[in-house]
Structures are given as C-alpha cells and as structure tokens.
Amino acid sequence: MSIEVIGVSKTFNRFKALSNVNFKVETGELVSLLGPSGCGKTTLLRVIAGMEAADPGSGPILFDGHDVTGQEVGKRRIGFVFQSYALFKHMSVFENVAFGLRARPWRQRPREAEIRAKVGELLQLVQLQNFAQRYPSQLSGGQRQRVALARALAVEPSVLLLDEPFGALDATVRRELRRWLRKLHSKIHVTTILVTHDQEEALEVSDRVAVMNEGRIEQFASPETIYDNPANPFVFKFLGSYNLFHGRKPNGSTAVAASPSSANGVTFVRPHDVEIRRENSDGSGIAAKISHIAFAGSSVNVELARIDDQAVVDAALSMHAYKDLGLKPDDKVFIRLRNTRSFDDDYVI
Amino acid sequence: MAGAPHQNPTVGGTGKPAPPTHPLVRRVTIAVTILFLSVFIVVPVVNVFSQALSKGFDAYAGVFYAASPPEGAKLSPAERRKLSSDRSQAEKTWSSIRLTMGIAAVVVPLNIVFGLAAAWSVTKFRFKGRSLLITLIDLPFSVSPVIAGLIFVLLLGRSGVFGPWASNLTWPDPFSLHWRGFAQEWWPFAFTQSFTGIIFTPLAIALATIFVTFPFVARSLIPLMDSQGSDEEVAALSLGASGWRTFRTVTLPNVKWALLYGVILCTARVFGEFGAVSVVSGHTDANDTMPLRIEKLWNEYNNQAAFTVASLLALLAVVTLVVQVLVERKTGKAAMTEVEGVDMP
Numbered sequence: 001m002s003i004e005v006i007g008v009s010k011t012f013n014r015f016k017a018l019s020n021v022n023f024k025v026e027t028g029e030l031v032s033l034l035g036p037s038g039c040g041k042t043t044l045l046r047v048i049a050g051m052e053a054a055d056p057g058s059g060p061i062l063f064d065g066h067d068v069t070g071q072e073v074g075k076r077r078i079g080f081v082f083q084s085y086a087l088f089k090h091m092s093v094f095e096n097v098a099f100g101l102r103a104r105p106w107r108q109r110p111r112e113a114e115i116r117a118k119v120g121e122l123l124q125l126v127q128l129q130n131f132a133q134r135y136p137s138q139l140s141g142g143q144r145q146r147v148a149l150a151r152a153l154a155v156e157p158s159v160l161l162l163d164e165p166f167g168a169l170d171a172t173v174r175r176e177l178r179r180w181l182r183k184l185h186s187k188i189h190v191t192t193i194l195v196t197h198d199q200e201e202a203l204e205v206s207d208r209v210a211v212m213n214e215g216r217i218e219q220f221a222s223p224e225t226i227y228d229n230p231a232n233p234f235v236f237k238f239l240g241s242y243n244l245f246h247g248r249k250p251n252g253s254t255a256v257a258a259s260p261s262s263a264n265g266v267t268f269v270r271p272h273d274v275e276i277r278r279e280n281s282d283g284s285g286i287a288a289k290i291s292h293i294a295f296a297g298s299s300v301n302v303e304l305a306r307i308d309d310q311a312v313v314d315a316a317l318s319m320h321a322y323k324d325l326g327l328k329p330d331d332k333v334f335i336r337l338r339n340t341r342s343f344d345d346d347y348v349i
Numbered sequence: 350m351a352g353a354p355h356q357n358p359t360v361g362g363t364g365k366p367a368p369p370t371h372p373l374v375r376r377v378t379i380a381v382t383i384l385f386l387s388v389f390i391v392v393p394v395v396n397v398f399s400q401a402l403s404k405g406f407d408a409y410a411g412v413f414y415a416a417s418p419p420e421g422a423k424l425s426p427a428e429r430r431k432l433s434s435d436r437s438q439a440e441k442t443w444s445s446i447r448l449t450m451g452i453a454a455v456v457v458p459l460n461i462v463f464g465l466a467a468a469w470s471v472t473k474f475r476f477k478g479r480s481l482l483i484t485l486i487d488l489p490f491s492v493s494p495v496i497a498g499l500i501f502v503l504l505l506g507r508s509g510v511f512g513p514w515a516s517n518l519t520w521p522d523p524f525s526l527h528w529r530g531f532a533q534e535w536w537p538f539a540f541t542q543s544f545t546g547i548i549f550t551p552l553a554i555a556l557a558t559i560f561v562t563f564p565f566v567a568r569s570l571i572p573l574m575d576s577q578g579s580d581e582e583v584a585a586l587s588l589g590a591s592g593w594r595t596f597r598t599v600t601l602p603n604v605k606w607a608l609l610y611g612v613i614l615c616t617a618r619v620f621g622e623f624g625a626v627s628v629v630s631g632h633t634d635a636n637d638t639m640p641l642r643i644e645k646l647w648n649e650y651n652n653q654a655a656f657t658v659a660s661l662l663a664l665l666a667v668v669t670l671v672v673q674v675l676v677e678r679k680t681g682k683a684a685m686t687e688v689e690g691v692d693m694p
Contacts, residue, residue, distance in 0.1 A: 089581075
C-alpha cells in the first residue's frame with residue numbers, strides 16, 4: 001500500500017514538530033525517517049498511524065489514494081512497533097501475538113485452531129517458536145522486539161510502522177536484527193516506515209531515506225544519493241563525521257582556499273577522503289602536522305593541524321595505508337582532499 | 350523497560366547493603382519503633398479485646414444475641430424488662446452492622462469507578478488544570494471529616510442551598526426491597542419503605558463517606574498508571590481492539606493489585622469513618638453505623654458492649670491488614686520479576 005502525506009503540520013504548545021511535510025512512500029518500499037532527536041520523525045510516524053492528529057488546515061494522509069485522516073488508529077490496518085516494545089506484560093508471548101486476532105469483532109474472529117496456526121506461523125517467522133509460553137519479562141530485548149513485530153504482523157497490516165525499533169538494544173543485537181529485518185522485508189514485502197536516529201541503520205536497511213530536521217524533510221532519496229550527493233550541509237553533517245573548510249571550491253578538485261577566505265561558502269570532506277602523503281609532488285597538498293593518532297579497530301583516525309592556520313583536520317586511514325606511511329605524532333605531512341562538497345554560506349543550521 | 354516498575358518500599362530492600370552504622374544506632378531506632386508501636390497500637394488493641402471479654406464470652410455473645418430464658422421459666426418484672434432491653438440493644442447493634450455493610454456496598458463500588466476514571470484521566474491525558482485536578486483529588490485528606498459532614502448539612506439541610514429540593518426528595522429504602530409476586534405488575538419487586546429528605550438519612554451517610562474516602566482508590570492507582578504510560582493501550586488500539594476491550598484486557602490487569610490495595614484502604618476507612626458520619630446521621634438509632642453505635646454504648650456506660658462492637662471493627666482492621674500484606678507481597682513480586690527482566694541480555 002502506498003502512503004502519501006500532503007502538507008502536514010503539527011504543533012505542540014507552540015513548538016512546531018512538523019511544518020508542511022510532503023512525503024510519499026511507494027507500495028512495498030522500506031523507508032527510513034532519519035534525524036536527530038526532536039526533528040519530528042516520531043511525530044510524523046504517529047500522525048501516519050493516527051495516534052496523533054495533525055494541525056487543522058493540514059493536508060490529507062492518503063493510504064493507496066484514500067483519505068484516512070479522520071480514521072481511528074484501529075481502522076487503518078497498520079502494524080505499529082514501539083521503541084519500548086509495549087508488550088502486554090501479563091500475557092504470554094502466544095497471547096501477545098494472538099491479541100490482534102482475538103480483538104476482532106466476533107463475526108470476523110478466526111476460530112481457536114486458526115488462531116493457533118497463525119500465531120505458530122508468525123512465531124516461526126520471528127524465530128521464537130519455542131518461546132510461546134514465556135512471558136515478556138523472561139525474554140531478552142531482541143526477543144521482545146521480535147515478539148512486538150510478530151504481534152504487529154498478526155493483524156496482516158498493509159503498512160508496518162517501526163518507531164526506533166532497535167533503539168534500546170546493544171550494538172551487536174542491533175546489527176543482527178537490522179539484517180534480519182531486511183531479510184524479513186524482502187520475504188513479506190509490506191510497506192514499511194522505520195524511524196531511527198542511527199545513520200548507519202538507515203543507510204543499511206532502507207530502499208530510501210528521508211533525512212529530517214526541525215520538522216522538515218531535508219532530503220528524500222536512496223541511501224547512495226543521500227551519502228554521495230547530500231542536498232545541504234545538514235544532511236552532510238548528519239550522515240557521519242566531516243571536516244569543514246571555509247571557502248567555496250569547484251567540486252572534486254583538491255585545492256581549498258586557506259581561511260579566512262574571500263570566497264563565501266563552505267566545503268565539507270569526510271575523514272576517509274582526506275589523503276595523507278609524505279611528499280608534495282604536484283604542489284596541490286596542504287601542509288599539516290600530525291597532532292594525535294587514535295586506533296579505531298579496522299581504521300586509524302589521525303588528527304592533524306594545518307601549518308598555515310592551525311585548523312584541525314581529521315583523517316581516517318586504513319590500517320594498511322597507515323603502516324605504509326609509518327606515521328608518528330608531530331610528523332610533517334601533506335594532505336589532499338577527495339570528494340569534497342561545497343555549499344553556499346547562507347545556509348544556516 | 351521504559352516504565353519504572355512499581356517498587357514497594359516494604360519489599361524493595363533486597364540487593365542493597367545496609368549503610369554502615371554503629372550497632373547502637375540500629376538498636377536504638379528499632380527499640381524506639383517497637384516502643385512506639387506498642388504504646389499506640391498493640392496496647393490499645395489488646396485492651397479492646399480484653400475489655401470486650403471482661404465479663405466472659407457469654408456477655409460478649411450477649412451483645413449480639415440476648416440470652417433467652419429457659420422454656421416456661423417464670424420471669425420477674427425486672428428480669429423481663431432486662432431481657433427486652435437486651436434484645437432491643439442487640440437489635441440496634443445488628444442494625445448498625447447492617448447499615449455499615451450497606452454503606453460499604455454502595456460506597457466502595459462507586460469509589461472504584463471514580464478512582465479508575467480519575468486515575469485514567471490524569472495519567473493518560475495531558476490537559477490544562479491537570480495538576481489542579483490531582484490536588485483536588487487529595488482534598489479530603491486535608492479536610493477535617495467533621496467539616497466534610499458539615500458541608501453536606503449546609504448544602505442539603507433545611508436551610509441549605511439545595512435544602513428545599515433535598516428535604517422533599519423521597520427515595521426508597523433499599524433494605525426494604527421485597528418480593529411482591531406478579532399479581533400487581535410485571536415487575537415482581539417492591540419497596541415497602543421510603544425516606545424523605547437526604548440529610549439525617551443513610552443517603553447522607555453514604556454521601557459523607559464518599560467524600561471522605563474517594564481519594565484512596567485514585568491515589569493508589571495514579572503513581573502506577575503514571576509510570577506505565579499509555580504505550581500498551583495505544584498498541585492494543587492499533588491492533589484493532591475496542592476501547593472497552595483495551596481497558597478490560599490491558600489496563601485493568603496491569604493495575605489490578607494496586608486497585609485491590611486501594612479498595613482495601615477505602616473499605617477500612619468506610620467501616621471506621623466517624624466524624625463526617627456523626628454530623629449527618631442525626632443521631633437516631635436507625636442511622637447508627639458501627640462507630641456511632643460504639644459511641645452511644647459508651648455514653649450509656651455500657652463499656653463492655655462498646656468494646657465488643659469495637660473489637661468487631663478491630664477484627665475487620667486485622668483482616669484488612671492481612672489482605673494488605675498479601676497484596677503487597679504480590680505486587681512486590683510483580684515488581685521483582687520486572688526488575689529481573691531488565692538485566693537480561
């Protein structure tokens with residue numbers, strides 16, 4: 001089912017959580033809403049779910065072209081998964097998953113045998129078939145999250161809404177569940193919107209990512225586009241660590257004006273696009289001194305200070321390149337920038 | 350878990366080592382506590398029972414059942430007077446027990462409904478005047494019960510604001526509901542007695558008792574429901590459950606122990622309420638609840654009978670206490686499993 005949000009705003013006590021958001025998710029897509037906390041991503045999800053009413057005067061919310069704005073949460077056929085899981089504490093895993101089926105009006109309610117079969121199938125899908133009689137308090141965080149997902153899927157939702165589903169889990173479990181969710185989505189192909197503040201999660205899992213800031217969608221595109229062609233400095237900054245240079249330059253070239261610069265504009269470059277060389281063979285390198293070296297597992301983070309204006313530059317090298325260069329603190333080196341991105345200076349964050 | 354578990358101070362002490370203190374401090378504080386409890390609770394309670402049984406068990410039972418003379422025995426006029434007086438006293442005592450139970454049967458369910466509604470509204474919704482509402486719920490705790498009774502007299506008494514309306518109101522006595530049969534109407538029950546007016550009738554007693562006891566259920570629910578938030582309810586609604594089903598299958602099971610705890614506290618107070626009830630009862634024998642009955646017996650220098658009825662109230666208090674401990678243990682356990690769950694990977 002496709003979801004379309006047209007001109008939706010939402011204000012809480014004069015705080016503008018959403019301002020005129022337009023957004024369309026195609027049938028079967030997995031889309032992430034990515035942004036810092038307070039950017040309105042959860043509010044947008046709750047408005048789509050019908051748990052929050054948009055401001056009067058907002059445009060409609062369309063499910064497959066039908067206006068659902070006035071429809072109650074229970075009528076929208078959504079599966080909602082909360083960050084806190086919101087499992088029913090006093091019910092077993094089985095009863096939690098069966099809840100949506102038992103809650104149907106009795107004419108549409110499946111028979112007990114059908115409920116059993118359906119719940120068994122779902123528990124198989126989330127790999128918890130042996131935990132049916134456990135209670136939520138006896139499960140780990142990852143297992144609880146999968147129960148919450150199975151419970152949401154039990155009502156055969158036409159859209160799945162996940163609010164920071166992996167937010168409360170530790171890094172390893174997160175990564176595992178993320179991959180599992182991707183696989184699950186390719187199996188059941190239900191339109192899914194996922195809210196997250198973790199760029200890595202959004203880029204890895206989604207078909208498309210909507211980067212949000214201060215109640216607006218800054219950019220809505222595929223993960224590659226978002227990463228390689230960020231629409232504005234906010235998107236660039238939010239997607240990972242970066243170096244900021246004052247002054248504008250043509251994209252792709254290596255020379256950057258030393259600050260303070262006459263040209264107005266800013267240029268960004270990712271640490272892994274900062275190349276360190278011993279020699280300045282073609283004269284395009286910027287002289288810098290290594291101030292600190294930190295190991296980060298597979299890569300090495302090198303902090304440098306430019307000789308000309310003492311500005312700090314971060315570089316990330318592969319372990320291999322680092323060993324080849326034999327870098328030590330206080331070494332004088334030359335840096336070259338690849339894949340720089342320039343923006344006009346008038347963009348205020 | 351997001352919701353902080355409902356920790357109970359009486360059982361929450363596990364896992365935390367006691368702070369290092371001088372052994373003398375520990376001994377002194379324990380001794381002071383025990384001394385205080387002895388002076389103010391144990392001694393009076395023991396006294397109640399010993400006074401009640403001071404004239405033997407027969408006299409204790411005689412407060413409720415006047416001993417009948419053997420069949421065909423000749424009674425002197427004095428003995429006959431004493432017997433009839435004993436019987437009427439026993440009947441008055443029974444009447445006070447019936448009234449107390451009747452009041453509790455009306456007031457406690459109303460307080461459950463009110464308490465649930467109040468706790469629900471102030472915890473699941475955010476609205477203007479919410480904190481004012483919470484303060485208002487607590488109001489009866491800070492108002493003297495006598496004042497509470499007086500408010501109703503001033504409102505509903507003859508010269509009160511609603512006096513003209515209230516004093517002409519006629520309402521049936523629920524205790525007089527009788528089987529009438531189908532001869533007259535299709536409805537086979539009928540009331541044979543009715544009351545006129547509100548003040549100085551059992552209705553006024555019920556109203557005053559409601560005023561004094563309504564915070565108990567709401568107060569025991571609000572902290573718990575506040576900490577649980579409304580995610581589970583929203584989840585149930587999003588799964589297509591109706592509002593009533595959500596309340597019945599999600600909200601109620603989550604708060605049932607706190608609810609029971611509130612009901613126990615409320616019931617204990619309903620049984621024992623004196624001040625507010627005394628003001629609105631009019632001091633007629635028919636309007637005596639158990640505490641009022643005790644006062645009357647005491648004023649009639651019938652100490653043993655007064656203590657006997659008091660011992661009944663004390664017994665009710667003990668039962669309440671036992672149930673309360675059981676409930677606390679139960680909620681304590683629930684809180685513990687919650688806490689265990691948090692530590693799991």
